[in-house]
């Protein structure tokens with residue numbers, strides 16, 4: 295389970311997050327939606343232990359990331375698909391990750407297969423990968439330790455329609471196996487198709503949360519999103 299409890303984060307005068315609370319239960323996919331600058335990446339970075347909240351707590355399986363005993367087996371993160379060393383092959387990146395977790399090399403082949411990268415692609419330098427291939431590699435890396443929670447920042451970025459459909463299937467399968475999946479996006483239609491639960495944020499505050507049906511209010515998610523974010527902008531100005 296993933297839980298944000300009253301999380302706020304200020305960067306000097308910018309309030310990136312303001313009293314954010316929500317929960318992602320095991321076995322569900324939660325879409326974290328918000329316009330540019332809403333605070334999505336900041337929230338995911340706090341959850342992944344990459345920056346500290348000003349106040350409040352963000353936990354995975356009941357603990358802040360820094361207090362997890364075996365983070366590689368508990369939570370997988372893909373926050374920046376471009377973060378891998380460009381000179382290493384995809385297979386080398388995964389092999390290093392597997393070694394750090396004490397996993398056999400066979401797990402590298404398993405995750406390559408799981409994300410649809412061929413043996414030949416796995417052997418190529420990451421610097422020559424397309425954005426879609428990097429996303430797949432990032433997900434393969436995150437899944438090495440079969441984590442029980444998965445955090446993805448804009449995972450559909452760079453994926454073609456087949457890739458997006460594949461990603462949807464993968465995330466649904468992981469949730470069906472009991473994983474708690476949290477993904478950020480501003481692609482409403484994409485999230486609508488994969489998520490059970492939606493959390494909408496704007497200007498650092500949770501604007502609404504609920505099931506896709508609840509938030510669609512019979513008019514579609516996009517309409518609700520546009521109205522809520524416009525209201526948030528109005529009350530901030």
Ligand SMILES: Nc1ncnc2c1ncn2[C@@H]1O[C@H](COP(=O)(O)OP(=O)(O)OP(=O)(O)O)[C@@H](O)[C@H]1O
Nearest residue numbers: 305308310328329330331332333334335336337480
């Ligand atoms: N390191 C930082 N220093 C100062 N301000 C920051 C920093 N990181 C984020 N911010 C500010 O915090 C706010 C939220 O940014 P964040 O990147 O979390 O939004 P986002 O919802 O992920 O946006 P996008 O969809 O554009 O990626 C923005 O106003 C941003 O300028």
